[in-house]
Structures are given as structure tokens and as C-alpha cells.
Amino acid sequence: MNSSSYESLLNQLNEGKKAAIVTIINNENSENSNFPRKFLFTEEGLLTDNNDYNFPDAFYEKVQYALESGMLQFGSSEKEIYLIEPYFPEPKLIVLGGGHIAKPLVEFGSKLGFSVTVVDDRPSFANSKRFPDAKNVICESFDKCFDLINLNPSTFVVIVTRGHRHDMDCLKQVLKHNTAYTGMIGSKRRVRGVMDQLVKEGYSKEKLDKVNSPIGLDIGAVTPEEIAVSIISQVVSYRRLVNTKNGRKKIIKSNWPEFDRDVLLALSKEEKEPKAIITIISTKGSVPRKEGAKMLVYPHGKILGSIGGGCSEGSVINSARYILRNGGHQIQTIDMTGYVAEEEGMVCGGIMDVLIELF
Amino acid sequence: MNSSSYESLLNQLNEGKKAAIVTIINNENSENSNFPRKFLFTEEGLLTDNNDYNFPDAFYEKVQYALESGMLQFGSSEKEIYLIEPYFPEPKLIVLGGGHIAKPLVEFGSKLGFSVTVVDDRPSFANSKRFPDAKNVICESFDKCFDLINLNPSTFVVIVTRGHRHDMDCLKQVLKHNTAYTGMIGSKRRVRGVMDQLVKEGYSKEKLDKVNSPIGLDIGAVTPEEIAVSIISQVVSYRRLVNTKNGRKKIIKSNWPEFDRDVLLALSKEEKEPKAIITIISTKGSVPRKEGAKMLVYPHGKILGSIGGGCSEGSVINSARYILRNGGHQIQTIDMTGYVAEEEGMVCGGIMDVLIELF
Numbered sequence: 001m002n003s004s005s006y007e008s009l010l011n012q013l014n015e016g017k018k019a020a021i022v023t024i025i026n027n028e029n030s031e032n033s034n035f036p037r038k039f040l041f042t043e044e045g046l047l048t049d050n051n052d053y054n055f056p057d058a059f060y061e062k063v064q065y066a067l068e069s070g071m072l073q074f075g076s077s078e079k080e081i082y083l084i085e086p087y088f089p090e091p092k093l094i095v096l097g098g099g100h101i102a103k104p105l106v107e108f109g110s111k112l113g114f115s116v117t118v119v120d121d122r123p124s125f126a127n128s129k130r131f132p133d134a135k136n137v138i139c140e141s142f143d144k145c146f147d148l149i150n151l152n153p154s155t156f157v158v159i160v161t162r163g164h165r166h167d168m169d170c171l172k173q174v175l176k177h178n179t180a181y182t183g184m185i186g187s188k189r190r191v192r193g194v195m196d197q198l199v200k201e202g203y204s205k206e207k208l209d210k211v212n213s214p215i216g217l218d219i220g221a222v223t224p225e226e227i228a229v230s231i232i233s234q235v236v237s238y239r240r241l242v243n244t245k246n247g248r249k250k251i252i253k254s255n256w257p258e259f260d261r262d263v264l265l266a267l268s269k270e271e272k273e274p275k276a277i278i279t280i281i282s283t284k285g286s287v288p289r290k291e292g293a294k295m296l297v298y299p300h301g302k303i304l305g306s307i308g309g310g311c312s313e314g315s316v317i318n319s320a321r322y323i324l325r326n327g328g329h330q331i332q333t334i335d336m337t338g339y340v341a342e343e344e345g346m347v348c349g350g351i352m353d354v355l356i357e358l359f
Numbered sequence: 360m361n362s363s364s365y366e367s368l369l370n371q372l373n374e375g376k377k378a379a380i381v382t383i384i385n386n387e388n389s390e391n392s393n394f395p396r397k398f399l400f401t402e403e404g405l406l407t408d409n410n411d412y413n414f415p416d417a418f419y420e421k422v423q424y425a426l427e428s429g430m431l432q433f434g435s436s437e438k439e440i441y442l443i444e445p446y447f448p449e450p451k452l453i454v455l456g457g458g459h460i461a462k463p464l465v466e467f468g469s470k471l472g473f474s475v476t477v478v479d480d481r482p483s484f485a486n487s488k489r490f491p492d493a494k495n496v497i498c499e500s501f502d503k504c505f506d507l508i509n510l511n512p513s514t515f516v517v518i519v520t521r522g523h524r525h526d527m528d529c530l531k532q533v534l535k536h537n538t539a540y541t542g543m544i545g546s547k548r549r550v551r552g553v554m555d556q557l558v559k560e561g562y563s564k565e566k567l568d569k570v571n572s573p574i575g576l577d578i579g580a581v582t583p584e585e586i587a588v589s590i591i592s593q594v595v596s597y598r599r600l601v602n603t604k605n606g607r608k609k610i611i612k613s614n615w616p617e618f619d620r621d622v623l624l625a626l627s628k629e630e631k632e633p634k635a636i637i638t639i640i641s642t643k644g645s646v647p648r649k650e651g652a653k654m655l656v657y658p659h660g661k662i663l664g665s666i667g668g669g670c671s672e673g674s675v676i677n678s679a680r681y682i683l684r685n686g687g688h689q690i691q692t693i694d695m696t697g698y699v700a701e702e703e704g705m706v707c708g709g710i711m712d713v714l715i716e717l718f
Contacts, residue, residue, distance in 0.1 A: 234578075
């Protein structure tokens with residue numbers, strides 16, 4: 001039952017959509033086998049079918065905030081505990097054109113955590129020797145390449161082909177999709193020409209206004225490397241700075257959390273064997289892993305995922321084993337401030353709370 | 360005589376200062392051995408002693424524009440030819456602190472053409488294994504390191520030590536110098552605290568206002584790599600975007616030209632042997648090297664520097680040899696549009712003018 005929520009979650013992520021797993025734990029009767037219960041929320045609302053649980057209105061707002069900020073939300077009352085865990089799809093950078101700007105751009109994009117795809121129709125430009133950091137290098141015409149790439153709300157598209165005709169052709173294809181970011185290179189004059197042409201062809205001005213063109217932040221970039229930096233800075237700002245929908249318009253910083261796909265895959269499979277989920281729910285100071293990091297503990301010693309390795313995991317695993325035998329749940333504080341290792345660059349030295357639950 | 364201008368130029372560049380070489384060529388009588396004449400201008404004005412040449416006021420403005428924009432200026436009349444060549448010192452990035460932000464920052468800075476120096480007082484952080492792209496890695500206290508680094512108008516200083524006390528100590532040292540950029544990491548709250556403290560200690564508010572702190576462009580950076588990109592973007596904007604002094608306040612883009620030190624060294628030495636200087640004075644379209652690039656041609660076949668290699672140099676060298684034998688000067692157009700090689704990524708395909716003069 002709960003595993004199907006994780007299965008739906010993986011589907012959402014594969015489609016480039018954000019989603020949140022909501023966990024409700026009964027705090028009054030920890031042996032009530034109906035709990036913990038898991039629900040899946042998308043940006044459109046509750047997705048799980050079996051909606052016999054009554055979420056108060058304020059709760060929907062909390063979920064929305066989690067989906068905007070990428071921040072895990074945790075709360076507890078006498079009656080129940082809730083945990084809202086936002087999951088964001090892997091951010092993808094699509095670079096259309098493999099020329100002199102693409103080269104540093106792919107490198108920077110990959111360094112900044114994007115899964116990068118480059119497209120060019122010239123074999124000497126579209127090869128993985130030229131782009132060792134790219135996840136995919138596609139050698140295909142700018143016409144046909146769109147059958148091979150998946151444009152969705154977590155793709156950031158940069159159009160930097162060798163000519164403005166190719167650029168315009170690409171833009172027309174990209175405009176058919178809902179992307180996280182679209183930018184097209186070109187001088188102010190040339191861009192205006194392209195945009196006027198597209199308006200004439202019936203493209204809506206509103207949609208065209210969302211295209212970042214001329215591309216990149218205005219840092220006076222001159223060299224290809226500088227242009228690449230101005231572009232990737234703009235892309236990062238689109239990834240991180242989010243307009244909240246709630247209340248007054250406000251820009252918040254999105255955490256865009258990373259997730260462990262192996263752990264989600266294990267949770268999405270219906271297994272007879274019970275397991276304990278350990279989730280970091282809050283951190284303070286210098287800790288090896290952040291809120292949302294997960295570790296699964298199985299009865300016979302198997303462990304999947306990590307909440308930070310040696311200096312934090314030992315005692316929690318014992319608690320997880322206790323819960324595997326006796327049921328229930330537990331919130332445990334792990335204090336790593338004893339390890340004063342900052343001078344040597346070690347990352348233990350903070351405090352974190354973890355939730356241990358039976359799954 | 361002329362060589363001393365180049366000697367002074369190199370001294371200026373070593374001090375981190377911009378300067379321009381002005382060449383005046385007599386166009387009426389090309390055998391007048393007083394010409395070409397070379398003068399050195401700094402941002403403060405004409406530096407050469409032997410000022411018996413009468414520059415009109417408008418000419419000083421042209422020189423100033425060259426020093427702001429980094430753009431070579433060329434003009435000719437029946438009477439004379441002038442060439443204003445701006446030279447900008449190598450831009451230096453000084454990173455104080457060798458932690459998790461310094462790591463990507465040094466890499467990006469080096470990719471963007473800065474000569475990078477990193478300082479940390481911890482041997483495990485200040486070593487060239489950690490910073491393979493750094494030109495200098497200095498392991499020294501933040502107190503003493505300033506004896507080892509040369510802060511001047513072409514140094515861009517980023518303060519990212521592991522603690523705000525070290526940051527403040529560094530800032531106090533940096534404020535003693537005139538730098539191209541100073542930025543210090545820190546949250547808004549913490550930065551305000553440091554600034555209030557410094558005002559109390561007598562530092563001028565005007566000077567402190569020029570410090571970029573919190574550091575970096577506001578792109579919502581979260582990870583160390585993103586913070587590094589936000590910082591280097593801001594550094595680039597300080598390198599490239601210049602407020603002109605002339606007329607209305609206007610931001611122009613500085614070209615910050617590169618130069619060939621070997622060529623300047625050869626020109627700064629008084630040699631008996633004459634040589635021809637070939638300088639690119641204008642370009643159009645795709646050319647291998649830009650305005651200001653220089654090649655020296657000696658009588659017995661020796662050549663120093665380059666104006667772009669094979670597809671452009673051949674015929675110009677012949678003209679240079681003619682001038683070496685017969686004196687005078689020449690402006691020659693090199694048309695490379697015959698080489699339509701853009702599709703294969705070659706860089707010949709434009710047109711450029713070169714000035715050939717005897718030196």
C-alpha cells in the first residue's frame with residue numbers, strides 16, 4: 001500500500017515533475033497498524049487514491065511550501081506526527097549546439113550538478129571526446145533531435161547553435177513544451193528580429209517573453225568561457241529562486257534536494273520483509289548529510305542508503321533494530337559536537353534529529 | 360628612444376596598471392626618420408618625458424576611452440596616422456581561504472583567464488594538489504600572507520576564510536590597497552556586524568561600501584559550486600563593465616585585451632637591428648586573432664609573435680620585408696573570406712587590416 005506511493009513518486013520524477021511524500025504517524029497508539037501512512041502529493045494536489053484521511057487546509061499550504069522550497073517539513077502533536085518530504089527530479093541541462101560556448105557551458109553545467117545533454121548535427125562537434133562531462137552527446141539534425149530528448153518542467157534548455165536560423169528552429173520546438181528555463185543566444189537586434197518573426201507566425205507574446213534572449217546575466221561577458229558563466233548563472237537562478245504562490249509574491253530559495261534513487265526503488269517494491277526507515281528530519285551545524293537523507297535497515301543486517309557514515313550511524317541502527325522487533329517509531333537526536341574536527345576539514349560537528357519508523 | 364616607452368609600459372603592467380602606447384606616423388613624408396614616434400600614456404596622462412609633440416585635447420579623450428574599453432583606436436589623415444594601443448595587466452584573482460568554496464572558485468577563475476593565488480594557513484588546505492589550477496598556493500597565516508601577495512588595481516580579491524574573524528582581519532589588510540574588486544563572504548547579518556565594527560574603528564563608510572559583501576551575484580546559490588559561480592560572475596562583471604569618465608555616466612564593456620609578453624620584451628630592448636612591427640588594427644568577421652595582436656619581422660628571417668598563422672601571415676611578411684629594406688609604412692588588408700571553413704570550425708573567414716611599420 002505504502003510502497004505504491006513511492007512507485008508513483010518515481011513516475012512523477014521520471015516525468016520531470018516535483019512531488020512530496022507525506023507520512024502520518026499515529027502518536028497516541030504506536031501499535032495501530034494503519035500507521036505510518038504515506039500519501040503522494042504533486043504540484044496539482046493529493047495524488048493517492050485512498051483519500052479517507054482528512055488533511056486540514058493549512059496542511060496543503062505546508063505541502064506547497066515544501067514543493068516550492070525543497071525543504072522537508074516536520075511537525076508533531078500529541079495525536080500525530082507528520083513528515084512532508086519534497087522530491088525534486090534530477091535537473092537536466094540541454095545544450096542545443098556544440099560550438100565554442102557549449103564547450104565550457106557543458107563543463108560548468110556538469111560541475112553544478114546538472115545532467116547535461118549536448119546536441120549538434122556535425123560529428124566533429126557532437127562527440128563525447130569534445131564533451132567528456134556530458135551525460136549524452138547527440139549527433140542529429142536540430143529538426144529530428146527533439147524526438148530523442150525529453151523536454152519537461154525540470155529541463156533547462158540553452159539554444160546556442162552556430163546560426164540564428166537553427167536557433168529559431170530549435171526555439172519553435174522548445175516552445176511546445178513546459179521547461180524550467182529556456183534561453184537563446186543572439187544580439188539584441190537579432191533576437192528582436194526572431195521574436196517579431198515568431199509573433200507573426202502566431203506564437204504568443206506571453207510565451208516568448210519567458211524566453212531569456214539575449215541569454216545570460218549581464219556581466220559584460222566577452223570570451224566563450226565568460227558567456228558560459230553568464231548563462232549558467234542565469235540557469236542556476238532559475239533553479240534556485242522560486243516565486244511562492246502563497247500569500248504575497250515572494251522569492252524564496254529552493255533547496256532542490258538530492259535523493260537516493262536506490263532507496264526509493266527499494267521503498268517502491270512491495271516486500272514481505274519489514275524494514276525500518278531512518279530519515280534526517282532536522283540538522284544544526286556541520287553535518288555530513290542534510291534533511292531528507294534516508295537509510296533503510298533490514299532485519300538481517302542489510303542496510304541501504306546513508307545518513308552520514310561512521311560518526312552518526314552506529315547508535316541509530318541499534319534503535320532501528322529495536323523498532324524492527326517491537327514496532328512503533330522513535331525520534332532520536334544524534335550529537336556529533338564532540339568531534340571537533342573542523343580544522344582538519346571533517347564534516348562532523350553538528351546535531352541532527354532522525355525519525356525512525358517501521359515500513 | 361621608442362624602446363624606452365615599451366620598457367615603461369612593462370613596468371606599469373607589472374604594477375597592475377593599465378597603459379596605452381600611442382604611435383604617430385608621419386603620412387606626408389614616410390622617410391622622416393623622426394617617425395614613427397611612440398608615447399606612453401597611463402590613466403593619469405602622458406608619461407613619456409620628451410613631450411615636444413602637441414596632442415589636441417580630443418586626443419586625450421580617445422586615449423582615455425582606449426584605456427577604459429581596452430579597444431585599440433586607429434585613425435589617419437593626410438598628415439599623419441595615429442594608433443592607440445591599450446595594454447591591460449594580467450588580471451589576478453586572490454582567494455583568501457582554501458575551503459570548500461575556494462576549490463571550485465579557483466578552478467572557475469583559472470578557466471576564465473585569471474592568474475589565481477590561494478592562501479590558507481592550514482597545510483591540508485594550502486597545497487597545489489588541492490588547487491592544481493592555481494598559479495600560486497601560499498601556506499601562511501592570514502596576518503603575514505599580505506607580505507607575499509601584491510595587491511594592486513588589477514587584483515580581484517575574494518575573502519572566503521573559514522571564520523568571520525579571519526575574514527575581518529583580511530579585509531582590514533585589503534582595504535589598505537586599491538584593488539579592482541573586493542568581496543567578502545558572510546550572511547547579511549554577520550556582514551553588517553563586521554562593517555559596524557570597522558566603522559567604529561575609523562574605516563570610511565565610502566570605502567566599505569565598495570566591498571561586495573554578502574559576496575556574489577544574487578542567483579540563489581546553495582552549493583559551494585553555485586556560490587563559486589555567483590562570485591566569479593560578479594568578478595567578471597567588475598572586470599568587464601566599466602563606468603566611463605567622459606561625458607554622461609555610461610557603462611561600457613571592457614575588452615581587457617591580452618598581450619604577448621615576449622613581443623613587448625623584444626620591443627623594450629634597444630636593438631641595433633631594425634624590425635618591422637605588424638599590428639592588427641581592425642577586424643571583421645571570423646579572424647584568428649583580434650585587434651592589437653602583433654608580429655615582429657626581423658631582416659634575416661626571424662619572426663616573433665603571431666597575427667593568426669597560416670591563412671593570414673604569408674603575404675604580410677613579404678610586405679614587412681619590403682619595408683625593412685626600403686623604409687616607410689603600409690596598411691594592408693587581408694581577406695580570408697575565401698576560406699569558407701566555418702562548418703568545420705576553422706576560424707578563418709573574415710577580413711582584417713594590419714599596419715606595418717618600421718621600428
